[in-house]
Amino acid sequence: MSLPTELIHHPYRPPADFEAVAPGVHKASTVIFPSVAAMRERDWKDKSAYTYGLHGTPTTFTLEERIATLEGGRHCVLAPSGLSAIALVDMALLRAGDELLIPDNAYGPGKAFAEGELAAWGIRHRFYDPMDPADLAAQLTASTRLVWLEVPGSVTLEYPDLPALVEVVRQANERFGYGQGHQRIVTALDNTWGAGIAFCAFEAGVDISMQALTKYPSGGADVLMGSVVTRDESLHRRLLLTHMRLGLGVGANDAELVLRGLPSLALRYHAQDATARALAAWMQRQPKVARVFHPALPGSPGHEHWKRHARAAACLFSVVFQPDIPAERVDAFCDRLQRFRLGYSWAGPISLCVPYDIPSMRTTPWPHAPRLVRFAVGLEAQEDLQADLAQALQVLD
Ligand SMILES: *Cc1c(COP(=O)(O)O)cnc(C)c1O
Numbered sequence: 001m002s003l004p005t006e007l008i009h010h011p012y013r014p015p016a017d018f019e020a021v022a023p024g025v026h027k028a029s030t031v032i033f034p035s036v037a038a039m040r041e042r043d044w045k046d047k048s049a050y051t052y053g054l055h056g057t058p059t060t061f062t063l064e065e066r067i068a069t070l071e072g073g074r075h076c077v078l079a080p081s082g083l084s085a086i087a088l089v090d091m092a093l094l095r096a097g098d099e100l101l102i103p104d105n106a107y108g109p110g111k112a113f114a115e116g117e118l119a120a121w122g123i124r125h126r127f128y129d130p131m132d133p134a135d136l137a138a139q140l141t142a143s144t145r146l147v148w149l150e151v152p153g154s155v156t157l158e159y160p161d162l163p164a165l166v167e168v169v170r171q172a173n174e175r176f177g178y179g180q181g182h183q184r185i186v187t188a189l190d191n192t193w194g195a196g197i198a199f200c201a202f203e204a205g206v207d208i209s210m211q212a213l214t215k216y217p218s219g220g221a222d223v224l225m226g227s228v229v230t231r232d233e234s235l236h237r238r239l240l241l242t243h244m245r246l247g248l249g250v251g252a253n254d255a256e257l258v259l260r261g262l263p264s265l266a267l268r269y270h271a272q273d274a275t276a277r278a279l280a281a282w283m284q285r286q287p288k289v290a291r292v293f294h295p296a297l298p299g300s301p302g303h304e305h306w307k308r309h310a311r312a313a314a315c316l317f318s319v320v321f322q323p324d325i326p327a328e329r330v331d332a333f334c335d336r337l338q339r340f341r342l343g344y345s346w347a348g349p350i351s352l353c354v355p356y357d358i359p360s361m362r363t364t365p366w367p368h369a370p371r372l373v374r375f376a377v378g379l380e381a382q383e384d385l386q387a388d389l390a391q392a393l394q395v396l397d
Contacts, residue, residue, distance in 0.1 A: 023062045023259060027252040028053035045240055054249040063255045064227075066262055067217065070196035071209050073229035075236035077243050078250045082192060082212025085226025086110040087117075089188050089210060090146070092242035096122035099143040103130035103160070104364045105153025107190055129364050130160040131302060133168050140172045140185070149206060150190040151199075152295050152302065155356055155374050157318055159295040159302030162189075162309060166205035186235065192216075195347075197269045198310045202231050208239075214345060216314075219261040219268050221348025223254050268379065272315035272347070275385065276377040280317035282386055288325060288396045291368055293318040315347055315377040320368040321396065327371040329396055331355055334373060336395045339380055339388040346376030351385055 001009070031050045033039040044055040047064075056064070064076040079085040090113065094100055100118065102111055104127040114125040124143070129135040130153065140147070147169050152159040169187050178184040188208040189201045195216040201209035211217065213225040230236045273296075280294035294317035295306035306313065321330055334342060340353040353375050358366045377385065 022256075023059060025252050025256045026057040026059045028057050044244065045237065054247055055244065057252060059252045059255045059259070060250055063259050066259070067196075067211070067213070067227045068229050070217070070262070070265070071191065071211070071227075071229040072196070072200040072202050073209060074231045075233065076227055076229045077236070077239050078213075078255070079226040079228065079243070079248045080250055080254075081224040082107075082210070082214050082226040083109050083113070084248055085210045085212070085228050086190070087113050088226075088239065088243055088246065088248060089208060089228055090114070090118060090123075091246070092239045093146050093186055093188075094118065094123045095145075097143065098123050098145040099141060100125040101128050101136065101139055101144060101147045102126070103128060103148060103150050103153060104362045105130060105156050105158060106148060106150045107154040107192075108361060110148070110190070127363050130165065131158055133161060133164045136165055137168045137172070140169070142176055144172070144185050145183075147185060147187050148190065149187060151194060152306070155318060155361070155372065156358060157293040157295060157300070157316060159300070159306040159310075161302070161305045162199075162204045162206075170205070180234075193314045193316070194310070195265065195269060195314065197266055198312045198314065201229075204309065207232060207235060213258050215347035216265055216269060217261055218258050219264065219347060219349070220257060221345060221350060223257040225250055225254055225258055268347075269314070270312060271379065272377050273313050275380075275382045276315045276317055276375075277313065278382055279375070279377060279385055279389065283317070283319055283389065286393060288321050288393060289319055290322045291320045293320075293372075316374060317377075318372050318374045320372050323369045325369070325396055327355075327357075327369075330369075330371040330373060333392050333395045336392040337388055338391075339385055340375060340392075348376075349379045351378040351380055352376040 042049040042051050044051040047061055060078055064078055068076040079088050102125055126139055128139045149165055151162050166187055169185050173184050187206045189206040191201050191209045192212040192215050209229045211227050213227050228239055277296050280292050280297050283289050284292040293300050296313040334353055334355050340351045343352045353373055355371055355373050357370050358372050359370050
């Protein structure tokens with residue numbers, strides 16, 4: 001055998017008695033089979049065997065198991081981003097003629113996917129008011145197949161009564177005479193905010209829990225990934241089939257980064273929760289501030305639902321200023337911040353802020369000044385962040 005061939009065919013055995021704390025990072029497109037019989041026998045859907053890198057490696061299967069555990073679910077499938085995980089759920093469960101309901105305050109790019117691709121494929125969508133279970137009940141029809149839920153609303157952070165919304169869908173399934181089969185209306189929660197820490201999605205009764213692992217599970221602001229978790233085997237199989245057809249694999253190095261973030265997830269979540277609550281309460285006392293949105297803050301929309309159903313809160317809070325402050329001054333306030341940097345995403349080490357124009361993002365009325373600033377608290381010291389907010393508020397004098 002020539003040296004190049006010998007090096008390529010050099011025998012390899014995974015190290016025995018090497019139980020390191022971190023799981024190994026296994027990379028593959030090709031997986032070698034010992035025989036044609038084994039090649040024919042192995043089923044890509046069966047996660048006890050390996051067939052092709054796209055269908056999973058020991059590293060991605062380990063991450064899937066840990067995310068399922070984090071969410072209190074049984075099955076997990078990974079996607080290359082949170083947004084692709086949302087699109088995967090939509091494409092796996094919806095066909096032409098079906099209807100999809102989305103909360104009016106849902107994550108924007110997920111709405112855009114419904115307005116763009118899904119609409120072009122003959123799948124209708126409507127937006128419901130998540131703070132009014134009666135509105136969801138009124139919008140459900142015999143064509144509805146999927147109801148998205150989000151806790152709390154993206155950017156505006158209203159906290160809905162999640163079990164009440166799930167109950168509305170359960171009653172609709174009963175009213176339409178749907179059983180456990182494909183026809184049933186499925187509920188899917190965007191659980192990026194709760195991250196498996198604030199509450200258990202499945203105890204609240206949802207069928208699917210999706211997360212942007214980009215946020216808390218990674219915690220590093222350096223990787224994009226999404227997950228879709230279920231307790232129901234047949235639902236998982238439907239998701240897996242579409243996932244395979246679309247080729248939504250994730251890279252081993254990205255999976256490694258998320259695996260590395262998971263052990264510190266709960267600590268980071270609670271630390272950022274404490275800082276965000278303190279800063280939200282402080283902001284509420286500032287004369288230029290009209291309203292602070294944070295589910296744990298008394299008076300914030302849906303605070304009573306948060307109090308009843310959640311154990312913790314994420315790193316986000318949003319602020320609207322007094323109506324006499326023009327939008328350009330609010331932008332100038334954001335420009336003046338130094339510790340809070342301008343950038344999308346959240347749950348990383350660096351605090352971030354983004355100014356949004358809310359009326360352009362929703363169909364339900366917005367009774368406040370249009371410009372809202374969303375803050376995402378990082379891992380910096382609270383006093384440094386508060387001092388930064390205080391110096392930037394001077395722009396508004
Ligand atoms: C960030 C985010 C997503 C999308 O995640 P990406 O990995 O950035 O695609 C989805 N939902 C919510 C609530 C998010 O905050």
